[in-house]
Amino acid sequence: MAGGQRRRRAVGRVLLPALLLGLCWRAAAERLRYIIPEELSRGSLVGPLARDLGLSPADLPARKLRLASAAKKQLQYFTVSGENGNLYVNERLDREEMCGDATSCSVTFDALVQNPLNVFHVEVAIQDVNDNAPRFLPDNFQLEINELTSPGARFFLGMAEDADVGSNSLQGYELEANGYFAVEVKESPDGSKFAELVLRRTLDREREPSLRLVLTALDGGDPPRSGTAQLCINVTDANDNAPVFEQDRYHASLREDAPPGSTVLNVSASDADAGTNARIAYGFGKMPAKVFKKFVVDAESGTITLQEALDFEETRSFSLxxxxxDGGGLVAHSKVEIEVLDVNDNAPEVTLTLVSSPVPEDAPTGTVIAFLNVNDLDSDENGEVSCELLGEAPLSLVKSSGGSYKVVTASALDREQAAEHRVTVVARDRGRPALSSSTVLVVPRSAEAGYLVAKVVAVDADAGRNAWLSYELVQASEPALFRVGLHSGEVRTARAVSERDAAKQRLVAVVKDHGQPALSATATLHVVLAESLQEALPELSERAAGADSPAELQFYLVLALALLSALFLLSVALAVLARLRRAGPPAVLRCLGAQRLSVAGAAFPADFCEGTLPYSYNLCVASGRAVAEAAWLPPPLPSLPAEEILGGESSGKRSPNSSAGAGEPPADPGAPQVCKPAQSLSFSLP
Structure with a gap:
């Protein structure tokens, strides 16, 4: 028994180092590093990426070698060949533009292969070449030195600028030979080299009122490059006191969102001299050109002001x-160190790489669906990003190395129950306020009432009642289609989606707190109604261009309907007026108006009306009027009795009950008459 245990321990001692060695070898194999010089032309070979990954050209079609990175800019520099798997330069590499004055410069990205899925980290180091010569900005120096200045006095000349690094950077300065001055190279705490002019012999203004010298800056390249500047020295009369700053070095901090015009700080210097020799003018010394663009100093007050917006992600500090x-030409120097404070002004960037689409319904739990890379340009908490999935789908996120995530299946899939699943990936940083980015929401047209479209999330830094939040929709393309939870912020469909609903919907949600006064913020959601992702793609591509089209279309439709309604009412009114004008005043108005007797003219029997044009006359008999005021219509033909006309008789005889003949007034003008209802009489003309 004891012997068996000793043998098992011995085997374990042998296998453990082998296992650890294998793990170390695999970790090393999953990270590749190439070193290339800058300024390589497009198409230059970086390295045999596929071969270094252990892939043969025959494996490339099945393994689908490709590049991925959270920072999209990293991928524009390199490309991988689909034929041989080699890594090539995709565009010109300028190390100074890519990494500035950093001592090391590299580009990192991931190489992905499928079947099975593997992720390899690739780093390409960019070596500096001596492609930049030192240069002075400005390239002309003016110095005023008093003739009583003692030998050994030093004058700061500034520094030349060289974009190269290492041995190719600025190494020293040389001054044109003369009998008064020499140049010495000094090194600042940050490692940069600047030139100081040293007076070797007393000046005599009467003999040499001015000197013009050439200052040369040299780098350490092979062959070395150089840049020159003109140095003009004016010798002035005695001024035995130079200005003195209150501090040798000033420190200040400024938020990156500070607006142009913000005051950074005030510098102050004093001079023990009097008169013009004590008048101090402030200015900037030798600095990079980009620093001159960012700041300005007032010559009289010494106030340093910001004149261009800052960006923490671009430059984190400035040295001025x-x-x-003074009026005598003596100069004092001081340094101003400005620290840029980060503000949460960058939303996370999410890069989605689909691994397999579509996914078979018999895929086991944990199958990788997509690969996510998340990157935030901010720093500290502002750059710490967390991801989550919104939506009812059997998917989950698994954190990988760095800012990478895997989207995997969380449970078994059933195509008969759901043919497709849509979720929203939200990346949120920890800044205040937190910034987030998300994809456009796609809602299937088969969605029923209560379908969860999205969830609006807001954060209030206050406490108590001031932090109670409530949500509501203040604008929607279809107000009856969506609703938002008062306290949950969940945007759901209020009814089933129909074919009449527009494909693109725009929602504006507002969140309010319960403070006094209440503060609010808004968020805009763009929703696409589609049966499938392929149907939604055209809508997504035109979302920015046509975001307000439904509202404009609705406005023009309402305007057109109003104009058509107005034209219709106007036409009806004109038709009624025209008909009333042809028909004359209404019968009732004629009865109540002037007492006139209108008697119809002659009429023909009905037997003679065929094929003729009918004419109508209104008959109204009013009482209380004199016969002389009666209006008569002279009949062009012999008239028939009114009874025959009214009764439709065609006998051609006059009625014995007729009280008056045609064209004659009534027999008894003074007899009372009764106004009868108006009747319509018709006769025909041959």
Missing amino acids: AVEAR
Whole structure:
């Protein structure tokens, strides 16, 4: 028994180092590093990526080798060949543009292969070449030195600028030979080299009122490059006191969202001299050109002001060289160190790489669906990103190395129950306020009432009642189609989606707190109604261009309907007026108006009306009027009795009950008459 245990321990001691060695070898194999010089032309070979990954050209079609990175800019520099798997330069590499003055410069990205899925980290180091010569900005220096200045006095000349690094960077300065001055190279705490002019012999203004010298800056390249500047020295009369700054070095901090015009700080210097020799003018010394663009100093007050917006992600600190020059030409120098404070002004960037689409319904739990890379340009908490999935789908996120995530199946899939699943990937940083980015929401047209479209999330830094939040929709393309939870912020469909609903929907949600006064913020959601992702793609591509089209279309439709309604009412009114004008005043108005007797003219029997044009006359008999005021219509033909006309008789005889003949007034004008209802009489003309 004891012997068996000793043998098992011995085997374990042998296998454990082998296992650890295999794990170390695999970790090393999953990270590749190439070193290339800058300024390589497009198409230059970086390295045999596929071969270094252990892939043969025959494996490439099945393994689908490709590049991926959270920072999209990293992928524009390199490309991988689908034929041989080699890594090539895709565009010109300028190390100074890519990495600035950093001592090391590299581009990192991931190489992905499928079947099975493997992720390899690739790093390409960019070596500096001596492609930049030192240069002075400005390239002309003006110095005023008093003739009583003692030998050994030093004057700051500034530094040349060289974009290269290492041995190719600025190494020293040389001054044109002369009998008064020499140049010495000094190194600042940050490692940069600047030139100081040293007076070797006393000046005599009467003999040499001015000197013009050439200052040369040299780098360490092979062959070395150089840049020159003109140095003009004016010798002035005695001024025995130079200005003195209150501090040798100033420190200040400024938020990156500070607006142009913000005051950074004030510098102050004093001079023990009097008169013009004590008048101090402030200015900047030798600095990079981009620093001159960012800041300006007032010559009289010494106030340093921001004149261009800052970006923490671009430059995190600035070093300003400030000069105080008195009226006699003496200059004092001081440094101003400005720290840029990060503000959460960058939303996370999400790069989605689909691994397999479509997914078979018999795929086991944990199958990788997509690969996510998340990147936030901010720093510290502002750059710490967390991801989550919104939506009712059997998917989950698994955190990978760095800012990578895998989208995997969380449970078994059933195509008969759901043919497709849509979720929203939200990446949120920890800044205040937190910034997030998300994809466009796609809602299937088969969605029933209560379908969860999205969830609006807001955060209030206050406490108590001031932090109670409530949500509501203030604008929607279809107000009756969507609703938002008062306290949950869940945007759901209020009814089933129909074919009449527009494909693109725009929702504006507002969140309010319960403070006094209440503060609010809004969020805009763009929703696409589609049966499938392929149907939604055209809508997604035109979302930015046509975001307000439904509202404009609705406005023009309402305007057109109003104009058509107005034209219709106007036409009806004109038709009624025209008919009333042809028909004359209404019968009732004629009865109540002037007492006139209108008697119809002659009429023909009905037997003679065929094929003729009918004419109508209104008959109204009013009482209380004199016969002389009666209006008569002279009949063009012999008239028939009114009874025959009214009764439709065609006998051609006059009625014995007729009280008056045609064209004659009534027998008894003074007899009372009764106004009868108006009747319509018709006769025909041959």
